[in-house]
Amino acid sequence: MTPAYSPWYLLLLAVPILLLGEWLLKRIPVLARINIPVPVAGGLLFSAACLCLNLSGLATVGFGTKVDAGWWTWLVTPDIEWLARPAKNLNLPLLIAFFTCVGLGAPLRVLLGGGRMLLVLLLATTALAALQNAAGAAVAVALGAPALLGVACGSLTLVGGHGTALGFASRFEQAGLASAAAIGASAATFGLVAGALLSGPLGAWLLRKVSPIAAQGSTATDAASDQPGRAAPHPAAGGAATGMTAQGARAAPAVAHFFADARALAALGRGALLHLLVVAACVKAGAWVSFGLDRAGAALPAYMGALLLGFAVRAIHDALGGAWLRGETIARIAAVLLPLFLAVTLAALNLADLASVAGPMLAILAVNIALTLLFCAAIAWPLLGRNHEAGVATAGLAGYGIGSTATAVAAMDAITRQRGPAPRATTIVPPTGGFLIDLTNAPVISAFLRMLG
Numbered sequence: 001m002t003p004a005y006s007p008w009y010l011l012l013l014a015v016p017i018l019l020l021g022e023w024l025l026k027r028i029p030v031l032a033r034i035n036i037p038v039p040v041a042g043g044l045l046f047s048a049a050c051l052c053l054n055l056s057g058l059a060t061v062g063f064g065t066k067v068d069a070g071w072w073t074w075l076v077t078p079d080i081e082w083l084a085r086p087a088k089n090l091n092l093p094l095l096i097a098f099f100t101c102v103g104l105g106a107p108l109r110v111l112l113g114g115g116r117m118l119l120v121l122l123l124a125t126t127a128l129a130a131l132q133n134a135a136g137a138a139v140a141v142a143l144g145a146p147a148l149l150g151v152a153c154g155s156l157t158l159v160g161g162h163g164t165a166l167g168f169a170s171r172f173e174q175a176g177l178a179s180a181a182a183i184g185a186s187a188a189t190f191g192l193v194a195g196a197l198l199s200g201p202l203g204a205w206l207l208r209k210v211s212p213i214a215a216q217g218s219t220a221t222d223a224a225s226d227q228p229g230r231a232a233p234h235p236a237a238g239g240a241a242t243g244m245t246a247q248g249a250r251a252a253p254a255v256a257h258f259f260a261d262a263r264a265l266a267a268l269g270r271g272a273l274l275h276l277l278v279v280a281a282c283v284k285a286g287a288w289v290s291f292g293l294d295r296a297g298a299a300l301p302a303y304m305g306a307l308l309l310g311f312a313v314r315a316i317h318d319a320l321g322g323a324w325l326r327g328e329t330i331a332r333i334a335a336v337l338l339p340l341f342l343a344v345t346l347a348a349l350n351l352a353d354l355a356s357v358a359g360p361m362l363a364i365l366a367v368n369i370a371l372t373l374l375f376c377a378a379i380a381w382p383l384l385g386r387n388h389e390a391g392v393a394t395a396g397l398a399g400y401g402i403g404s405t406a407t408a409v410a411a412m413d414a415i416t417r418q419r420g421p422a423p424r425a426t427t428i429v430p431p432t433g434g435f436l437i438d439l440t441n442a443p444v445i446s447a448f449l450r451m452l453g
Contacts, residue, residue, distance in 0.1 A: 004062045004063055004064040005061070005062065005063050005064070006063075006064060007063060007064040007065055007066065007067050007090040007348075008067070008090075009063060010063055010065075010090060010344045010347055010348055011090065011344065013046070013343075013347060014340050014343040014344050014347070015258065015340075015343075017039070017042040017043055017046050017343040017347050018038055018039055018042055018258040018339050018340075018343050019042070019258070020041075020042040020045060020046065021037075021038035021039055021040070021041040021042025021043070021045070021343075022038050022042070022255055022256070022257060022258070024041045024042065024045060025038060025041055025253075025255045026255055029253050032253035032254070032255050032414075032418070033204065033253045033418070034200060034201040034204045034205075035200030035201060035203055035204050035395070035411055035414035035415045035418060036197065036200050036201070036414065037196070037200065037256070037339075037342070037407075037410035037411060037413065037414045038255060038256045038258070038339060038414075039338075039339040039340075039342035039343045039346065039410065040196040040197065040342065040346065040407070040410060042343060042346075042347075043342060043343050043345070043346025043347045043349075044193065044196070044197075044346055044349075046346075046347045047346060047347055047348075047349045047350070047351050048351060050062070050350075050351075051350075051351045051352055054352065055352075062350060063347070063348050065089055065090055065091075065348050066087040066088060066089055066090065067087065067088065067090050068085045068086065068087040068088070070082065070085060072088075072090075072093065073085075073086070073088045073092075073093075074284075075093055075096075075280060075283045075284050075287070076088060076092050076093050076096050076283060076284075076287050076302070077287055078287050078288045078291040080291075081291065090344060090348075091341050091344045091345050091348075092302060093283070094337055094340050094341035094344065095302075095303055095341050095406065096283050096286065096287075096302065096303045096306050097279055097280075097283055097306075097333075097337050098303075098334055098337040098338050098341055098406070099303040099306060099307045099310070099405075099430075099434055100279050100282045100283050100286065100303075100306040100307065100309070100310045101279060101310070101330050101331075101333050101334035101337065102307060102310065102334070102409075102430040102431065102434060103282070103306070103307045103308065103309065103310020103311040103312075103313070103314060103431075104275075104278065104279065104282065104310040104313060104314050104325065104330050105310075105314070105327055105330040105331055105334065105427075106310075106311060106314060106427050106430070106431060107314060107318055107327070107427075108314070108315045108318055108319075109318070117384060117389070117393060117424055117425070117428050118428050118432060118436075120380070120383050120384055121380075121384075121393060121397060121428065121429065121432045122432055122436055122437065122440065124375075124379065124380045124383065124397065125159060125397060125400075125401060125432065125433070125437045125440070125441075126437070126440040126441070126444065128155070128159065128372060128375055128397075128401055129154075129155035129159045129437075129440070129441045129444045129445075130155070130444050131371065131375065132154035132155045132158055132159065132368045132371065132372065133150065133151045133154040133155050133156075133444065133445070133448045134154075135150070135154070135367055135368055135371055136149075136150030136151055136152075136153050136154035136364045136367070136368055137150035137151060137154070137448070137452060138150065139360070139363055139364045139367050140153075140360055140364055143359075143360045143363060144360075145359075145360040145364075146176065146177055147452040148172060148175055148176065148177040148449075148452050149177060149183070149360060149361065149364065150364050151172075151445065151448045151449070151452065152165070152172060152177060152180060152183050152184055152187060153183075153187045153361055153364040153365050153368065154364070154368055154448075155441055155444060155445060156168055156172075156184060156187075156445055157184050157187040157188040157191055158187075158188075158191045158365075158368055158369070158372065158401060158402050158403075159400070159401055159437060159441050160188075160438070160441055160445070161188050161191070161192070161301075161400075161403070161404045162184075162185065162188040162189075162192075162404075163301040163302065164301075164438065164441065164442070164445075165181070165184025165185065165187070165188050166181065166184065166185075168180075168184075168445060168449075169181035169184055171449060172184075172449070175449055175452075183361070186353065186354065186357050186361070187357065187361060187365060189349065189353065189354065189357075190354055190357045190365055191365070191369070191402050191403050192345075192403045192404055192407065193346075193349070193354070193403075194365075194369050194402050194403065195398070195399050195400070195401075195402035195403020195404065195407045195408070196342075196346070196399075196403055196407045196410070196411075198369070198373060198398065198402065199395050199396070199398040199399035199402065199403070199407060199408060199411040200395060200399075200410075200411040200414050200415065202373055202376060202377065202394070202395055202398050203391050203392060203394065203395030203398075203411060203412075203415045204415070205377075206377060206381055206390075206391045206394055206395070207388065207391035207392075207415070207419060210386075210387060210388055210391060211388075212388070212418070212419040212420050213388050213419060213420030213421060213422070253418055254417040254418050255417075256335075256339065256413065256414070256417060258336070258339055261332065261335045261336055261339075262336055264332055265329075265332040265333060265335075265336055268329055268332065271326065271329055272329055272332070272333070274324075275325070275326070275329045275330060275333060276333065278313070278325070279330075279333060282306050282309045282310050282313060283306050285305075285306075285309055286303075286304075286305035286306025286307070286308070286309045286310075287305060287306070288305065289304075289305030289306070289308060289309055290302060290303075290304055290305030290306070291305070292305075293305060301434070301435070301438065303434070304435050304438075307431070307434055307435055308435070311431070313325075335413070338406065338409060338410060338413070339410075341406060342406060342407070342410055345406075369402055372398060372401050372402050373398060373402075375401075376394050376397055376398045376401065377394070380393075380394050380397050381394045388419065388420070388422055389422045389424050389425045390425075391415070392412050392415050392416060392422035392425040392426065392429075393422070393424075393425035393428070393429055395408070395411045395412060395415055396408040396409070396411065396412050396425060396426075396429035396430075396433065397429070397433075398411075399411045399412070399433070400429070400432075400433030400434075400437070401433075404433075405429075405430055405433040405434045408429060408430075408433050409426070409429070409430055412425065412426050412429065413426075
C-alpha cells in the first residue's frame with residue numbers, strides 16, 4: 001500500500017498546483033478555450049504525476065485526507081462533537097466556507113427573478129436523476145450485474161456525489177448491494193473527474209455560435225458583484241474576458257490568476273476582514289444547523305447548514321435595506337476559496353483507485369455520463385433559451401449532474417472569464433445543485449430502491 005504523507009502537505013501544495021494549472025493553460029491555450037478550470041488542470045496533472053511515480057517504482061507518493069487538529073476542525077464541527085476531536089476531511093472548511101459564500105452572495109431578488117431558469121434546472125435535474133437510474137439499472141441487468149449497481153452508478157453518485165453515496169450506503173447494503181460504500185466512493189470519484197473535464201468543454205461547444213457578453217466597465221463589475229462563484233473582473237483579466245481584442249481579433253484566452261484574485265481581496269482591507277468574519281460565523285453556526293438536520297434523519301451534504309444560514313442572513317440583510325454586505329467582496333472570497341478547495345481535493349486523488357471502476361461499473365458510468373451530456377445539450381439547453389446565460393447554466397447542470405456543484409461552479413467561472421458575466425446562471429445553479437436537487441434526488445433514489453431492492 002502506498003504510504004500516506006501528512007494531509008497538511010496538500011495545503012502547502014495547493015498554491016503551487018494552481019500555478020501549475022495556470023502555466024498549463026497558458027502553454028496549451030486550447031484547454032482554456034474549452035473552459036478547463038485552472039485547479040482541474042493543475043490538480044489532475046499533479047495526481048497523474050504521482051500515479052506515474054508510483055507505477056514506475058521511483059517513489060511512492062500518497063496523501064492522507066483527514067485531520068483531527070482542533071484548530072482546523074472547530075469551525076465546521078458543533079462543540080458537542082468537536083470535544084471528541086473527530087477526524088474531518090482536510091478540505092471540509094474550504095468547501096463549507098465556499099458554499100457559505102454561495103448563500104451570502106445570492107440576493108433573494110435575483111433568485112426570485114430567475115424563476116423560470118430555477119424551475120427548468122430543478123425539473124430537468126430531477127428528470128435526469130430518474131433517467132440515470134433507469135439507464136444504469138438497464139445496463140447492469142444487461143451485463144448480468146445487480147440492478148441496484150445501476151442506481152449506485154446513477155443519480156446516487158453522479159447527481160448526488162460522495163455525500164449522498166455515503167448517506168445511502170447502509171440502505172443499499174440492506175437492499176442487497178454488498179460494499180455499497182466502496183462502490184459509491186469509486187463511482188463518485190469517477191464522476192468528479194469526468195464532470196471536471198467535460199462540463200466546461202460542453203459549455204464551449206454550446207456557446208460556439210453565441211456572441212460573448214462584453215465584460216468591460218461598471219456594467220460587468222456590477223453584474224459580477226452578485227455572482228457567488230465569480231470574482232468581479234480585475235485588471236489581470238482585462239478585455240480578454242471575452243476572448244477577443246477591441247478590434248475583434250482572437251486574443252489569448254483569459255486564465256484565472258489565483259494571486260490576482262487574492263490581491264484583489266486583500267485590497268479591500270477592513271471590508272474583506274468583516275466579510276470573512278461573517279463567513280466564519282455562518283460556518284460555525286451552520287455546523288449546528290447541519291448537526292440538527294443530521295439528527296433529524298436528513299441525508300444532506302455537510303455544507304447544507306451553512307448554505308441555508310447564508311441564504312437566511314442575506315435575505316434578512318436585504319429585507320432590512322442593509323448595504324454593508326457586498327456581493328463583490330463575497331465573490332472575491334469565493335474566488336479564492338473555490339480553487340484552493342479543488343486543488344486540495346484533486347491533488348489528493350489516488351487515480352489508481354479508479355482501476356476499481358471496471359467491468360459493469362465502467363460501462364454503466366460511461367453510458368450515464370454520455371446520456372447526461374446528451375440530455376444537457378438536447379433538452380436543457382433549448383429549454384433554457386439557447387443564449388449566453390443558458391450555455392453557462394447548462395454547463396453548470398452538466399458539472400453537478402456528473403460531478404459536484406464545486407466543479408460546476410469552476411466550469412461556469414472558466415466560461416464567464418472567457419465570455420463575460422452570466423449573473424442569473426451563476427446565482428441560480430449553485431443552490432440548485434448544492435441543495436435543492438438533494439430534496440428531489442433522495443425521493444427518486446428511494447423509489448428505485450423500493451422497486452429494485
